[in-house]
Amino acid sequence: MSLLIQHDSDTAALRRGTRRFLIFAALVTLALIAAIVVRQGVFRQTTNYSFVTDSAQDITKGQAVKIAGFRVGAVDGVSLKDDGQVVVTMEIDADHMRFITHDARVELRKEGLVGSATLEILPGPDKSRLAAAQARLTFSRADGLTALANQVRDEIVPMLKDVKVITGALADPKNGLPATLARIRDSADTLNALLANGNQQVNGIGAAATRVLGKAEEDLTHLGQTLEATNKRLPDMLDRTQQVLKHVEQITAEAEASVPSALRDGSAVAADMREIVSGAKQSWPIRNFVDAPAPATLKADSDPRGEAGRGR
Amino acid sequence: MGAKSLLLLVLLLAGCGSTPKAVDPPRVKAALEAESDGAKRYGRGDYAIAARRFEEASRLYASIDDGTGTTRNRRHRARGELALGHADVALTLVNAETVDVDGLLLKAQAQLALGRPDAARQTLATVTCPAACPQAPSLSLLQARVELVAQRPAEALAHAQAALALLKDKDEAAETANAWRSIAAAQLALGDAISARNAATSALEIDRKLALPEKIARDWLLLGDIEKVGAGDTAKSAANEAAKAAYQRALAVAEAAGLKEAAELSRRALGMTTQVPTPAPTQAPK
Structure with a gap:
């Protein structure tokens, strides 16, 4: 009897457990479904x-x-x-x-x-x-990538065409790179020849310059000798010149003091004399004896230089 | 003391007794003084300063709008320039004014001095001067000079003698000497050396009295030329000696007076080396 009773209680516990599990599972399923629906925007406006x-x-x-x-x-x-x-x-x-x-x-x-x-x-x-x-x-x-590729292609293709043209021009045998190189080679040869000729001429000029320098050196030697002689004589000459200049300065200084006043005096005296003579001429009774200047008549002279007898 | 007092008294009486003279304005007075001074210097043969004084007088007359005084002094100056040998300046001065007989005679004189006898002849042809006009002797003398240059001595002699006749008993010593000089040159060209020498001597005497060095020097040159061609029956060597002596007198006078051109002519006549180069002829207005 006790076994039966124990068996009944275990079964009931099992049933309760099973029931709880089923309820929980159903709730989780419902929650999952609700989440999916919400996630899908079923309830979203x-x-x-x-x-x-x-x-x-x-x-x-x-x-x-x-x-x-x-x-x-x-x-x-x-x-x-x-x-x-x-x-x-x-x-x-x-x-x-x-x-x-x-x-x-x-x-x-x-x-x-x-x-x-x-x-x-x-x-x-x-x-x-x-x-x-x-x-x-x-x-x-x-x-996108295609458009980008198309853009790159559009820009690259003309460049490639230009490169092709340039390459073709460079490869031209008449006017291209080979011909240019040939001309440069010719020019280089000519330049070499010119340089060689120039070197020869420079050597010639160098020889002439050496001769000129030699002559100049001789002249400078002569000049040096002349300057030495001048240096010997110059101090005495300068001393004498200085003495003369001192004298001239003294004379000039004296003249500066005396000449202007003398000139002024002379001028003043002359002016006074003119005034006196003029005044005397105009004063009575002298003015009655002095003839006032009249229009002049020159004596006729058709040959003032005597050229009639012995001309120019 | 008594004589001095008497002289003073006489002076006072003379001064009181005479009429007071009108006083010219200062500018007129200055112009007259310059002209008078120029005339005095011209008479003394100081032609350079005379020309400057006449120029000054001419300016002063122009400044007071006195046309007569301006023209008169321009002509005086032209005569001074001619005497100095500046014929181109003289011609410019004469060309710038209204031309009358005096002006035309001066113009012809300048043209002759510049070596333009044809132009001088044309100028003289335009002169209207009867025998009684005061410029008739000068006109005849200039015609004589034109004829001399044109190698027509007979016509030159006729003009010069006519001038001499017109100058008789007149106080025109310079023109009388010019007439004798022209007669001498014409007679020399005609080969009459004796008459030429007499005429030249007459010119020289007058010029000596006038103390005009250039004319004296040229008279001596003319006398030398006359002696050189041989006067009368004089021996040739003696003639040459006489000519040389005359040229040396000319050179001495010219050098003393500082007359370069006359001195140069004298040296050439003596056959001496030229020391002073002849100045290049100046381009003058016609």
Whole structure:
């Protein structure tokens, strides 16, 4: 009896345990499902926008849509229209709708040169009006590796063509590098000959210069002798000149003192004499005896130099 | 003492008795003084200073707008320049004024001195001067000189003798001497050495009295030329000696008076080496 009773209690405990486990498992499953739903945005408020492009290349459903590098939504659908155009629908969180202006555009970018493609919504310059829900935005593709390669090719190809032309010109046998080198070689030969000739002439000039220098040295020797003789005689001559100059200075100093006053005196005396004579001439009764000068008449003389007899 | 007092009294009486003279304005007085001084110097043969004084007088007359005085002194100056041998300056002075008989005669004189006898002849042809006009002797003498240069001694002699006749009993010693000189030159050219010597001697006597060195020197040169060609029946050697003596007298006078041109002519006549180069002829206005 006691065994039966013990067995019943164990079974009940097992049942309670099993029940608790099942309840817990169900709760975890429900939580997981709720998380997935929340994660999938089932309960999130969103707004759809779309754009049209020629190709769906690098665009896939669920692809991230970003604004300024932040994920704000995803591609909701990619569909092909009857005219061959591709319509791409994006689902954007309503919280981020304030960044999407009516002139915003969508750009497909690569993360790095070979990274995954993302769609970036670039707001337009007019911030005063936002894009309406379901609005169709403009689309463009950023330059990717292919565009970069094309750009590089566009720039490299003309350069390569120029290099080809230059190479061709250099290789021209008449006017190219070989001919130029040949001419340079000829010029170098001519220059060598010229230098050799110049050397000969310089040697000749050097000999002449040596002769001239020799003559100049002789002349300088003579000059030195003359200067020595002059040096011997010059001091005496200078002394005598100095003495003469002293005398002249003394005479000049005396003259400076005496001559101007003498001249002034002489001039004053002459002026006085003129005044006296003039006054005397004009004073009564002398003026009555002095004839005033009258217009002169020169005696006729048709041959003042006597050239009639013995001319020029 | 008594004689001095008497002289003083006479002076006082003479001064009181005479009429007071009008006094010229200072500029007129200065111009007249310059002209008078120039005339005195010209008469003494000091031609350079005379020319300067006449120039000064001419400027002074021009400054008081006295055209007559200006022209008169310009002509005086022209005569001074002619005497100095600056015929080109004289011709410029004469050309710058209104030409009358005196002006034309001066112009012809300058042209002759510049060696332009044809121009002088043309100028003289324009002169209107009857025999009674005071410039008639000068006109005849200049015509005589033109004819002499043109190698027409007979016509020159006729003009010179006419001038001498006009100058008779006139106080024109210089022109009388010029007439005798022209007669001597014409007679020499005609080969009449005796008459030429007499005429030249007459000229020399007058010029000595006038104390004009250049004319005296040239008279001696003329006498030398006359002696050189031989006067009358004089022996040739004696004639040469006489000519040499005359040239030496000319040289002595010219050197003493500092007359370079006359001295040079004398040296050439004596056959001496030229010491002073003859100045190049100046380009003068026609």
